[in-house]
Amino acid sequence: MAKHDIVPEEVPTDDLADRVRAGLRSVEDPDLGGSVLESGLVADVSVEDRAVRIAADLAGFDEPTAEDVTEALRRKALATPGVERATVEGETPADAAAEDIDGAAGVDTVIAVASAKGGVGKTTVSTQLARALAAEPDREVGLFDADLYGPNVPELLDLEGPVSADAEGNAEPIDNGNLTAMSVGLIANDEPLAWRGAMAHEAVSELFEDTAWGDLDAxxxxxxxGTGDIVLTALQSLPIDGAVLVSTPHPTSVSDTARSATLFEENGVPLLGTVVNMRGFTCECGREHDLFPEADIEAELDQPVLCELPFDERVRDFGTDVPDETAALAETVLERLDDVGDLSVPDHALDLRGLPKSIRHEQATEEFRATEPGEAFYLINDHDPSPLAAELVSAVGREGPPGDAFAEYAVRRQAPDEWVMVVER
Structure with a gap:
């Protein structure tokens, strides 16, 4: 059972908003001091169906400070009993650079690998997953090292830069025989990296969009x-088809990973599941030993465990053979991608993009009431339409969360500005 499943079904919206505001009073304005509410940094707090939206003006801060404040606001809101999701909206230092990234037109499937914190083996999992996918002879695979502050992929794969450009001026990824890779580490020549603000976003954009990936299967x-602004920009800008989370079994690591899962879900990126790294090790005597206290990972994250990797040199071996565990992980990831694939949207779907909020809600409820039992209702929106689902429940006299009230309920982000919701009465 996921954490939010134990929250009471009905939480008075006004009371919940007041409790969130009370919690935010402990967050300090880093510029003026005092509470972010008293200083006016937080302009508004609204609640809809246990989803909290915090309007804040962070444009005057540098990027690291804005990231810290955003995370502090989200943490306080999510710590309020009754809150399932929390987003911070408003102008930020990255707004001018956070444009949608096109690029990679020849890539069929994009898989993101993320972790809530460093040191859990995220890059090891990313690299071994890419190698395992590339082990299939007819499968073309690339690896994009978007970790600007710790680009370790070149070292793991023994790659050397600098990269060269093709005739069109696009950077050519390094080919290590089985897969192609691009990393800021292939450009920086081992110089210390101190990306700030728009520089970091520009680096992500240029590395992804201006790389000649060619035709790739994955x-x-x-x-x-972490859950900072660079990760958020990547989720909102890159065409990610599914994400794999990486965590150790330690309860604090799993708890932090749950926040990463929430961030991905809020931005409509399908979660494929979690890789549990450093599960334990087997000593020379043959006995198995745990490295961390145990946590109920599937219940905590409400996501499937894709595989459990031992603390073993085989997992960190990037030679010719792909470890059996990561080979199995690759097949499981492909199966999960099929499960969470894009929704097929019929031509008669209700498209609400660009309409005022009041009209969206009125049109959605009226058209949904007109559907017959057993008929699927499709809705397209330019942002997450999940809050509308609660109104659809009430519109047909049902009770409870949409997943329980309807025979089918799914929300999927198909593109940065295209969200699809399907509901079957």
Whole structure:
């Protein structure tokens, strides 16, 4: 059972918003001091169906400070009993650089690998997953090292830069025989990296969009650790088909990973599941030993465990043979991608993009009431339409969360500005 499943079904919206505001009073304005509410940094707090939206003006801060404040606001909101999701909206230092990234037109599938914190083996999992996918003779695979602050892929794969450009001026990824890879580490020549603000976003954009990936069956992206603004920009801009989370079994690591899962879900990126790394090790005597206290990972994250990797030199061997565990992981990831693939949207789907909020809600409820039992209702929106689902439940006299009230309920982000919701009465 996921954490939010134990929250009471009905939480008065006004009371919940007041409790969130009370919690936010402990967050300090890093510029003026005092509470972010008293200083006016937080302009508004609204609640809809246990989803909290915090309007904040962070444009005056540098990027690291804005990231810290955003995370502090989200943490306080999510710590409020009754809150399932929390987003911070408003102008940020990255707004000018956070444009949608096109690029990689020849790539069929983009898989992101992420972790809530550093040191859990995210890059090891990313690289071994890419190698395992590339082990299939007819499968072309790329690896994009988007970890700007710790680009370790070149070292793991023994790659050397600098990269060269093709006739069109696009950077050519390095080919290590089985897969192609691009990393800022192939450009920086081992110089210390101190990306700030728009520089970091520009680096992500240029590395992804201006790389001559060619025709690839799959591209694995090694995201930076954490839930900062670079990760958020990647989720909102890159065409990610599914994400793999990496965690150790330690309860605090799993708890932090749950926040990463929430961030991905809020941005409509399908979660494929979790890789549990450093599960334990087997000593020379043959006995198995745990490295960390045990946590109920599937219940905590409400996501399937894709595989459990031992603390073993085989997992960190990037030679010719792919470890059996990561070979199995690759097949499981492909199966999960089929399960969470794009929704097929019929021509008669209700498209609400560009309409005022009041009209969206009115049109959605009226058209849904007109559907027959057993008929699927499709809705397209330019942002997450999940809050509308609660109104659809009420519109037909049902009770409970949409997943329980309807025979089928799914929300999927098909593109940065295209969300699809399907509901079957």
């Amino acid at each position: 591209l694995v992206i090694d995201l930076p650790p």
